[in-house]
Amino acid sequence: MKYLLQVDFPHQGPFGEEFTGAFTDLAKDIAEESGLIWKVWTENEATKEAGGIYLFDNLQDAQRYLDKHTKRLESFGYGNIRAKIFNVNEPLSLIDGAKL
Amino acid sequence: MKYLLQVDFPHQGPFGEEFTGAFTDLAKDIAEESGLIWKVWTENEATKEAGGIYLFDNLQDAQRYLDKHTKRLESFGYGNIRAKIFNVNEPLSLIDGAKL
Numbered sequence: 001m002k003y004l005l006q007v008d009f010p011h012q013g014p015f016g017e018e019f020t021g022a023f024t025d026l027a028k029d030i031a032e033e034s035g036l037i038w039k040v041w042t043e044n045e046a047t048k049e050a051g052g053i054y055l056f057d058n059l060q061d062a063q064r065y066l067d068k069h070t071k072r073l074e075s076f077g078y079g080n081i082r083a084k085i086f087n088v089n090e091p092l093s094l095i096d097g098a099k100l
Numbered sequence: 101m102k103y104l105l106q107v108d109f110p111h112q113g114p115f116g117e118e119f120t121g122a123f124t125d126l127a128k129d130i131a132e133e134s135g136l137i138w139k140v141w142t143e144n145e146a147t148k149e150a151g152g153i154y155l156f157d158n159l160q161d162a163q164r165y166l167d168k169h170t171k172r173l174e175s176f177g178y179g180n181i182r183a184k185i186f187n188v189n190e191p192l193s194l195i196d197g198a199k200l
């Protein structure tokens with residue numbers, strides 16, 4: 001069973017290339033997280049939000065990572081962090097081309 | 101540029117295999133959507149929610165699909181549909197193994 005973690009929060013910037021530069025080291029660190037299959041980094045300059053969509057291969061690591069990442073985001077000054085963990089319906093997702 | 105659409109809404113069931121059976125035809129239809137790269141189908145029996153995470157190759161199709169899908173969900177009786185569209189930060193996502 002695979003698990004999807006969706007996280008978003010208000011973010012005043014930076015966006016785009018500057019966002020990439022600011023978070024490249026963090027992305028390399030996240031790549032080493034136990035249980036993580038992939039993360040899509042999300043940002044929206046118009047709505048002033050950012051976040052991430054994560055696929056994990058087990059629920060425990062998804063929950064552990066969410067706790068860790070929430071504390072990290074709060075330490076960076078972020079608040080109003082919205083997070084949900086879902087089961088992935090794998091048969092339907094594979095019909096729609098998802099890379100699980 | 102790629103765009104991520106995240107959608108979730110209250111869902112009383114079915115879940116799991118019964119969910120798969122109920123929505124296989126819809127998944128096949130969604131697979132033909134213009135601009136769609138993939139969709140991950142999400143469900144959570146504990147929180148009574150379901151949704152989807154979509155990757156599109158252009159913003160116009162993401163917005164068009166969201167309008168279409170919202171009307172479809174409402175026609176199925178769903179309400180309180182929460183949706184956000186984000187830019188995908190491709191360099192950071194590729195560091196973290198995302199399949200874009």
